[in-house]
Amino acid sequence: MIPVTLPFIPPKEDYDILLHGIWKRQWLTNMGPLASDLEMKLKEHLGVEHLLFVTNGTIALQMAIKALDLKGEIITTPFTYVATTSSIVWENCKPTFVDIDQKSLNIDPSKIEEAITEHTSAILTTHVYGNPCDVEAIDKIAKKHQLKVIYDAAHAFGVNVNGKSIFEYGDISTCSLHATKLFHSGEGGLIITKDPMLLKELSHIRNFGHDGPEKFYNLGINGKNSEFHAAMGLANLNYVQAIHEQRKLLTERYDQKLRNFKAIKPLWHKHSKPNYAYYPIVFESEDLLLKCIDLLKMNEIFGRRYFYPSLSRSLPYLESKPLKWADNISKRVFCLPLYFNLTVEEVDLICRLLLRAQNN
Ligand SMILES: Cc1ncc(COP(=O)(O)O)c(C=O)c1O
Incomplete structure (x- = not known):
């Protein structure tokens, strides 16, 4: 039988060494040393300044919408996985579908402006199959209409445009590290932003909104990932x-x-x-x-x-x-x-x- 995809599995010894450390430290989750190490190594590998390792690519999208405080309508592509759209609905916003370009299969930027209304707050679109959207055109439209941009880069691990990581485009980019992705941590996701204030917002959101054990900074959720998933990511990164x-x-x-x-x-x-x-x-x-x-x-x-x-x-x-x-x-x-x-x-x-x- 040949399936459409199979996950890459690293040599078991590579994972075992990391598990040994988890057993020794008895630190299983809550931003443990392996999760921090994975974040550091991924920043280096991808050439991005800030990045958060989260539970999955879906929660990454929802956290991005929350951090940007988006309301009303969000322009998006219909040609993507359902998580792109469901995240918008889950965050109480309304997806406005814009047609795709017949050649790139990404959202057609020439059709975005006619879909903008007074209720539009953002463009959230996917680099489908890892093929970058026309980021220059989208960012230009967003600036003109003062819209935020989120790129669902779930498929785009390791992709560069004009010599820099695709994750550096838009206000926030998200990625999925699900087992079926070319680089994975079993389950997992990434959030990338260049903006240190947004990073602060997002890192609090990831941890229930906590700002220390007795104080809260914002409305958060459990977006953390475990040491076991970080270990899988670290083991895979070598390959x-x-x-x-x-x-x-x-x-x-x-x-x-x-x-x-x-x-x-x-x-x-x-x-x-x-x-x-x-x-x-x-x-x-x-x-x-x-x-x-x-x-x-x-x-x-x-x-x-x-x-x-x-x-x-x-x-x-x-x-x-x-x-x-x-x-x-x-x-x-x-x-x-x-x-x-x-x-x-x-x-x-x-x-x-x-x-x-x-x-x-
Ligand atoms: C385009 C796209 N966005 C979001 C997701 C959701 O990612 P995850 O499965 O890590 O939640 C996927 C997952 O396959 C995807 O293909």
């Missing part, structure tokens, strides 16, 4: 380069074998390199996509219709909204299996099956 290289090799193999296949890849930001987090393709037609899914399934191979259906159509707690490209692309997009332990032979098999489905 991040190897993970990147293996995913690059597999991606290039797909590219080569699928050059005559009737599907296209999202157009990548021209001042950025891919992190190989996913292998999404947009099929020529939904019919061909469904034919391919069937043939792959018959061979115990499972990709994922990531992201289908469009969130602007499918959430029971929001009104359905037609959007030309989100509707169209979500029906034709598919992520092929991509993970560290996938072999070149398996990629070749997947490509052979796709070509066979196309040619039949």
Whole structure:
């Protein structure tokens, strides 16, 4: 069986050494030494000034909305994982979906301004599959209309734009370190901001709003992560380069074998390199996509219709909204299996099956 993804698992000895320290210290959570060490090493690795390690990428988004004190409407993309949208609703704001660009699959900045109303407080959008949004255009619109910007960078670990980390854009960026992500801590998330005042706000939010044992600074939540998750992150960080290289090799193999296949890849930001987090393709037609899914399934191979259906159509707690490209692309997009332990032979098999489905 070939699933769409499998987590990277570090050698057990690497994790055991870190566990040994946890047992010795008997410090399991509440910003322990491993969590602090992971934050320090990630800041260095990513080249960012401030960063917080939190429970997961969803709570990171909700904390970001809370810290910026957002109200009313938030402009967002329908082409993302549901956590982007649900975080907005959970924080009592209203998502305003704006269509995506048919080539990059990210929010189309040329359609943002017409969606802004007197109630709009922010733009919260996703670098989908790790492909950077048009950050310059979005930041320009945000400045003009005095809107805050949050980037859901759940897929964008290790991505740079114009030579700096994608996490440095917007007021706040968030990332997911869920087990399925290319760098993970089992469960986990990151919040990144350049603003020291926001960092202070966020670090109090992460710890129930505590300002010492008997005082409170703001409305907080439990956004902390444990030493066990930090240990998994630290163990994995030593392999991040190897993970990147293996995913690059597999991606290039797909590219080569699928050059005559009737599907296209999202157009990548021209001042950025891919992190190989996913292998999404947009099929020529939904019919061909469904034919391919069937043939792959018959061979115990499972990709994922990531992201289908469009969130602007499918959430029971929001009104359905037609959007030309989100509707169209979500029906034709598919992520092929991509993970560290996938072999070149398996990629070749997947490509052979796709070509066979196309040619039949
Ligand atoms: C775009 C996007 N945003 C947010 C999340 C939520 O992250 P987590 O699973 O760490 O809560 C995910 C998770 O898959 C995601 O893909």
